[in-house]
Amino acid sequence: MADMYDLNAIRESFFASQAKRTENPHGGQEQVYVDRSGRVRLGNGGESDAPLSKVPHSTFAARRGVPGGHSARLAEEFRVAETKMPQGTYYEDSPGAEGWVYEIVTEFRNTYVMCAHFDGTDYKVRLLEPELESLPDHDQHGFHLYYSGKICLSDRPGSGQPTLEEAYARSAAWALGVDFVRMGHPFPFNRNQ
Numbered sequence: 001m002a003d004m005y006d007l008n009a010i011r012e013s014f015f016a017s018q019a020k021r022t023e024n025p026h027g028g029q030e031q032v033y034v035d036r037s038g039r040v041r042l043g044n045g046g047e048s049d050a051p052l053s054k055v056p057h058s059t060f061a062a063r064r065g066v067p068g069g070h071s072a073r074l075a076e077e078f079r080v081a082e083t084k085m086p087q088g089t090y091y092e093d094s095p096g097a098e099g100w101v102y103e104i105v106t107e108f109r110n111t112y113v114m115c116a117h118f119d120g121t122d123y124k125v126r127l128l129e130p131e132l133e134s135l136p137d138h139d140q141h142g143f144h145l146y147y148s149g150k151i152c153l154s155d156r157p158g159s160g161q162p163t164l165e166e167a168y169a170r171s172a173a174w175a176l177g178v179d180f181v182r183m184g185h186p187f188p189f190n191r192n193q
Helices: 007-019 070-083 164-182
Strands: 032-034 040-042 090-092 099-105 111-118 123-129
Touching: 007 032, 007 040, 032 164, 040 164, 070 090, 070 099, 070 164, 099 164, 111 164, 123 164
Parallel strands: none
Antiparallel strands: 032 040, 090 099, 099 111, 111 123
C-alpha cells in the first residue's frame, strides 16, 4: 500500500472511483479521509489521532434535504463540528451569514478559510479567504470556484453535499486540489480534466 499521504495515490483513488461512477471505493485502504486539522489522507491508517471524515470521490464540477426539524439538524451539525471539524470551528449566526466557519491548512501550508451552510436542500461552502475568484487567471471550471466565492463540491445542480461532514471533507480535498491549480497544474482529483 502507498503511504497514506502520497498525493499521487490519493489522486488515483479519486480517478478509480470516478471511472466506476461511484462516490466511494470498494476497498477501505483506497478511501480518502480528512482529519480534524484538514489533512487529506488515503485509508484510515489504523491511527487513533482523531476521528476521520470520508471524502466522497465523485467529480468536482463547476458547470452545471436533511430530514427532520431545524433543531435536530442544528444539533447534528454541532456534533459534527465538535468531533470532525478543525479546532476553532464556530457557528456564525449573523442574519444572512449563518454557517460554520473553519480554517484548513493544506500539506503545502496554504490556509483557506471557509463557511459551510445549509440552504434548505444541501450544504454549500463559500471560500472566505484567500480571495481566489478575483485572480486575473481565475477559471471557474479549473478552480471549481464560482465568481461568487461558492465552491463547486459536486456535479449535481446546486454544487452542494447532503451533510455538513461531507461538505467539510470535500472542501478540504478541494483546497488541496486548488493548491495544485495555483502552482500551474490541472485540478488533480478529477478524471479527464
